[in-house]
Structure formats: structure tokens, C-alpha cells
Amino acid sequence: MSNSKQAVPDTLPLLRDRIDSIDSQIQMLINERAACAQKVADVKLAEQGGDAVVFYRPEREAQVLRRVMERNEGPLGNEEMAKIFRQVMSSCLALERPMRIAFLGPEGTFTQQAALKHFGKSIISAPMAAIDEVFREVESGAANYGVVPVENSTEGVVNHTLDSFRDSRLKICGEVEERIHHHLLVSPNINADDVTHIYSHQQSLAQCRAWLDRYWPHVERVAVSSNAEAARLAADAGRSGRAIAAIAGEVACELYGLVKVSSNIEDRPDNTTRFLIVGNQDVPPSGKDKTSLLISAKNEPGALYRLLEAFERHGVDMTRLETRPSLMSRWGYIFYIDFVGHYLDESCRAVIEELRERASEVKVLGSYPVAVL
Numbered sequence: 001m002s003n004s005k006q007a008v009p010d011t012l013p014l015l016r017d018r019i020d021s022i023d024s025q026i027q028m029l030i031n032e033r034a035a036c037a038q039k040v041a042d043v044k045l046a047e048q049g050g051d052a053v054v055f056y057r058p059e060r061e062a063q064v065l066r067r068v069m070e071r072n073e074g075p076l077g078n079e080e081m082a083k084i085f086r087q088v089m090s091s092c093l094a095l096e097r098p099m100r101i102a103f104l105g106p107e108g109t110f111t112q113q114a115a116l117k118h119f120g121k122s123i124i125s126a127p128m129a130a131i132d133e134v135f136r137e138v139e140s141g142a143a144n145y146g147v148v149p150v151e152n153s154t155e156g157v158v159n160h161t162l163d164s165f166r167d168s169r170l171k172i173c174g175e176v177e178e179r180i181h182h183h184l185l186v187s188p189n190i191n192a193d194d195v196t197h198i199y200s201h202q203q204s205l206a207q208c209r210a211w212l213d214r215y216w217p218h219v220e221r222v223a224v225s226s227n228a229e230a231a232r233l234a235a236d237a238g239r240s241g242r243a244i245a246a247i248a249g250e251v252a253c254e255l256y257g258l259v260k261v262s263s264n265i266e267d268r269p270d271n272t273t274r275f276l277i278v279g280n281q282d283v284p285p286s287g288k289d290k291t292s293l294l295i296s297a298k299n300e301p302g303a304l305y306r307l308l309e310a311f312e313r314h315g316v317d318m319t320r321l322e323t324r325p326s327l328m329s330r331w332g333y334i335f336y337i338d339f340v341g342h343y344l345d346e347s348c349r350a351v352i353e354e355l356r357e358r359a360s361e362v363k364v365l366g367s368y369p370v371a372v373l
């Protein structure tokens with residue numbers, strides 16, 4: 001831009017004039033960008049036609065965000081800047097048709113937070129009551145993509161999600177990581193000193209146990225179906241003057257009009273959950289990808305060793321291994337393996353080919369960009 005290197009004025013009126021002028025340029029450029037994105041959609045329609053057209057490209061979006069972070073010079077931080085671009089892309093894509101995203105609900109869950117982090121805010125939210133319903137909603141075409149939790153750094157793997165992949169043809173199209181922060185919330189008309197009960201999901205109560213023991217040892221803890229439900233109940237109670245607090249996240253706090261008594265009360269400050277994006281799409285390489293496999297191993301001595309050995313020999317970096325019962329045969333197992341790379345990369349292809357010779361079933365659940373935000 002012509003005036004991007006102009007000296008910054010130092011009086012309030014001049015600074016505000018400058019901001020106004022920058023804003024109008026930003027606005028013009030955002031609309032110019034949106035017009036280009038619309039044109040891209042037209043080209044895709046012309047090339048791919050009708051129902052087959054895929055407007056949302058996770059690999060391209062990841063590349064755009066990575067580039068934003070690489071070239072960023074501040075004073076805004078890389079992540080802050082990428083979040084702004086995340087929303088710009090979300091708005092551009094929604095010009096075509098906002099995507100419907102199914103997630104593990106109700107409104108206000110951390111999974112919804114993850115969905116918004118991944119897709120931006122210009123989506124239609126479709127809260128589902130259970131993980132398998134998220135899968136079904138996407139399989140039936142009622143939603144474009146689904147978001148489900150898959151592992152938590154404190155609590156471990158989410159079995160329902162892994163098990164859902166057994167019978168599903170959906171592909172993993174992306175991953176999101178979310179630092180999970182819990183807050184103690186009450187209705188604005190309630191005095192925190194009067195609180196008689198604290199509601200939350202069992203996992204969250206567990207993740208804040210030491211903090212609760214220290215500061216609220218004599219208040220009864222009540223486990224409910226989700227944090228968002230706890231927040232809703234606390235808001236409801238507040239309306240009739242009952243002093244019930246909830247432990248929940250930021251989104252639930254805002255959604256149910258609660259106020260924070262204490263923030264970030266989780267015992268482990270690095271408490272993180274990883275979520276997966278599931279869809280009907282094979283995502284091309286983004287340059288920095290991960291792949292997830294489901295493998296049914298033959299039930300014989302050394303079976304797992306022979307599977308893992310292939311990764312070692314081809315220098316492919318395995319990041320996760322989970323075991324689940326196969327349900328097909330007693331003491332048969334299914335392994336879930338994540339590794340660095342795309343299934344089209346030469347070394348990854350070689351590994352997958354060898355696994356196919358050694359296992360009774362190998363299903364590529366998807367290759368997808370490593371989480372950017």
C-alpha cells in the first residue's frame with residue numbers, strides 16, 4: 001500500500017484520521033478478496049460441475065494461514081493475525097453458501113469452540129446429542145462436515161470417536177487443538193459466597209479437583225451431561241434466585257449470560273483436547289500433513305511388531321498408537337495409528353503398501369493438514 005510506511009502521527013485526531021483511512025482501505029481489499037473467492041467458486045463449478053463441486057479446501061486454507069504467520073512482522077502476534085484471516089476466509093467461503101457443521105453439542109461445548117476455531121464464525125452450527133449422530137449427519141449429507149473430540153491430554157482417548165470410524169466411510173479432513181480452560185461461573189444476580197452446588201461434566205470436575213478441594217471444599221459437586229448443560233442449569237437457577245455455580249468454558253459463559261467468579265481453574269494449565277474434522281473429502285497434500293490409519297491385525301505372534309517395523313524402516317514418524325477391541329473376534333484388535341506425512345508421499349505409500357500385506361485390513365482414515373491454529 002502506498003502509505004503503509006508513512007510515519008505514525010502523534011496526536012489523537014490525526015491518529016484517528018489515519019485509522020479511518022486504513023480501515024477504508026482494508027475494507028476495500030477484503031471485498032476485493034471476497035470477489036476473487038467468488039470467482040474461484042465459479043471456476044470450480046465450471047470445472048467440476050453440479051453436486052461434485054467442493055468449495056471448501058482444507059489444504060489451501062492451511063497454506064494461506066501458514067503463509068500469514070510466516071510473513072507476519074507484528075506488532076500483532078502470529079496467532080492473532082492468523083485468527084483474523086481465518087475469519088476473512090470463513091466470510092468469503094460463506095458468500096457461496098455457509099457450510100453446515102455438525103458437532104458434539106449442546107451449544108456452548110468445547111467441540112463447538114473447536115468448530116469455530118477451525119472453520120471461522122460464518123457457518124451454520126448443528127449441535128448433535130452424541131458422537132455417532134455427528135457421523136450420521138455428515139454421512140447422510142445433512143451436514144457438510146462434523147467435529148468430534150478424539151483425545152485429551154489429561155483424560156486420554158475418546159473411545160466413541162475411534163469406534164465410529166470402524167463402520168464409517170467418512171474421511172478425516174482436519175484436526176484442531178484447543179487449550180481447555182475452565183471457569184467458575186454464576187448468574188450475575190447471584191453472590192458467589194451463597195453458592196451451594198457446583199455443576200459440571202464429570203471430566204471437568206476431575207480436571208479442577210485440586211482447585212475445588214482448596215477453595216470450595218464444602219460445596220457439593222454435581223456431575224451433569226456437559227459443561228454447556230451445567231451453564232444452562234446455573235443460569236436457570238439464577239432466575240429463581242438459587243445460588244448454583246457451573247464450571248464451563250468461555251462460549252458457554254457468554255451463551256448463558258453468566259459471569260466469572262474465577263478464571264482458568266483447571267489443575268493442569270496445559271490441559272488440551274484434540275478434535276477431528278470428518279467429511280466426504282480426500283484432502284490433497286498441504287505440505288505439512290498427518291495421516292490416520294485403522295488397522296486390523298492378524299492375531300498371530302509378532303503381528304504388531306511387523307506393522308511398526310515398516311514405519312521404522314521407511315523413516316516415517318509415528319505420532320500415536322491406540323488399541324481397541326475389534327468386536328469381530330474375541331481378543332482381536334484394531335490399531336489406530338497416526339503418522340507425519342500424506343498418504344501420497346512416497347515413503348508413506350511404501351509403508352501403507354507393506355501394512356496391507358501384513359494386516360487383514362488397512363483403512364486410510366485420511367490425510368489432513370497439521371493444525372495451524
Ligand SMILES: C=C(O[C@@H]1C=C(C(=O)O)C=C[C@H]1O)C(=O)O
Pocket residue numbers: 036037040041055056057058060061064088089090092093
Ligand atoms: C477461494 C478458494 O475457496 C475457498 C476459500 C478460500 C479463501 O478464502 O482463501 C480458500 C480455500 C477454500 O476453502 C480456493 O480454493 O482458493
